[in-house]
Amino acid sequence: MRAVRYTGAGAAAEVTELVEVADPTPAQDEVLVRVAAVGLNPVDVKIRAAAVDFGPIEYTTLPGWDVAGEVVAVGPAVDGFAPGDPVFGLARFPRAAHTLADLVAVPASDLAHAPAAWSVAQQGGAPLAVLTAWHAFEAAGLTGDATGKRVLVLGGAGGVGHLAVQVAKSRGAQIVATASRAKHDVLTGLGADEVVDYKDESALEEIAPVDVVLSTVDNGVPPLGAVREGTAVITITGFPDGAEDALRAAGASVVQRIMVAADGPALAEVAALADDGRLTVLVDGAFPLDDVVAAQERLETGRVTGKVVVTLS
Ligand SMILES: NC(=O)c1ccc[n+]([C@@H]2O[C@H](COP(=O)([O-])OP(=O)(O)OC[C@H]3O[C@@H](n4cnc5c(N)ncnc54)[C@H](OP(=O)(O)O)[C@@H]3O)[C@@H](O)[C@H]2O)c1
Structure with a gap:
């Protein structure tokens, strides 16, 4: 599968590459998600620029924490999610999660069913920020x-x-x-x-x-x-x-x-608010995976309104 990788510290255009890596396998309590959209967060670009851990936030060369997509498979201990379900989540944060890839294995407790009222870009953009x-x-x-x-x-x-x-x-x-x-x-x-x-x-x-x-x-x-x-x-x-x-x-x-943490149950409450028409996500820009450098550069202006999102298909 495709994944975004940083080759080290530096500017987005210098150190970001798309690579082929092995598909992940979900553990007992994990859900394998086909990724459709990933919100970019300042932490994704700060970690890239500096190539260090930020306190408890684990450094990773394979970035991405937000995710929205469709369930492909579930581990044997997972209840409540089934193949085909649209889900969204903040994966593993503050440990590395590698969501900027075609597939990702995510602990079920970090996910919720995605709100139907939101586009896939909105679902992918929301988790860490909300x-x-x-x-x-x-x-x-x-x-x-x-x-x-x-x-x-x-x-x-x-x-x-x-x-x-x-x-x-x-x-x-x-x-x-x-x-x-x-x-x-x-x-x-x-x-x-x-x-x-x-x-x-x-x-x-x-x-x-x-x-x-x-x-x-x-x-x-x-x-x-x-x-x-x-x-x-x-x-x-x-x-x-x-x-x-x-x-x-x-x-x-x-x-x-405070520092945010992965929290699927709270995202279920967020989804209910969204489907009730009381919460929306402004998408500043949605960039295809091939334009992941431009997506990072847009976020790094510090002037975005709402969320920058990377979409995969
Ligand atoms: N502790 C945590 O768990 C946690 C979680 C998420 C984010 N963060 C951190 O929180 C910060 C914000 O994250 P974010 O995702 O919201 O960033 P962001 O989307 O990049 O924020 C950009 C926005 O900030 C506004 N802005 C810049 N300077 C401002 C000022 N002095 N007063 C009011 N608005 C200003 C900009 O508006 P204008 O264009 O109008 O200037 C722009 O709309 C980042 O440093 C991020 O690393 C921490």
Whole structure:
């Protein structure tokens, strides 16, 4: 089968190649998936550029963690999936998963039945990004009915941000998001109640206090005026020096960096929301496997709206 491989550290065009490798065999508790679409995530390109482990995230020369496709076979201990089922998942994360290939063996617990309301590109693009938002809101205590809560998403237009806005909205929260001006209508269309231009310092300072902040922006910190007694501040990228103390001094009760993990049961809840028409995935671009270098370069602009996806056929 075909697989994407990195030959080492470097620019996408220099170190990305398509190779032939042996087909995987599913273990007892695994599902063999014929891959149709794979979301690219910043971790896929950061690992390629640096060729190192990122903390618990395993370095791999065979990239890809997101996956959507059709079940080909199941291991003897697998319940709930059968050949022909459309599935989606975040495979093995933070261990290497090699989903950018024609076939991949994925632990059944990392998969869910794919939402029929979404295209295959949307199914492949969502898992890592939406689970990041899901787990961040769990860490913030924003689960169940969040009516009356205010949520600030820093970086509302990116892969994680645009899904976070919708997940919080689906729970009844009021949403404030930051984005460049050109993307404000997109965010409003996804349910944001207020959108603030992240380059407008005075508009940022005027954001009224919120209950939860999710920062998806490198070194992102909320304006301290948005923090009050009991605000939960979650980052997925890390805080700059001194920011954690300042946030606690402003009253934040939770100041935490989280990392996403594979989670099939949460994706089943995501699929239900999608099929209910309450969650969509914006596909910034869908690139065929032969254009996997262009897909990486697009993601590396840092300017995508939604998800970059690689499609296979
Ligand atoms: N901890 C974890 O488990 C975890 C999981 C997923 C991702 N991450 C990390 O989180 C970060 C975001 O991931 P992602 O997939 O969402 O990235 P992404 O899709 O590449 O994000 C791009 C978006 O960020 C926006 N943006 C850039 N600078 C901004 C700023 N200062 N304020 C507001 N928006 C800004 C851009 O909008 P404009 O074009 O308008 O500037 C663009 O829409 C990456 O560093 C990634 O490695 C961590």
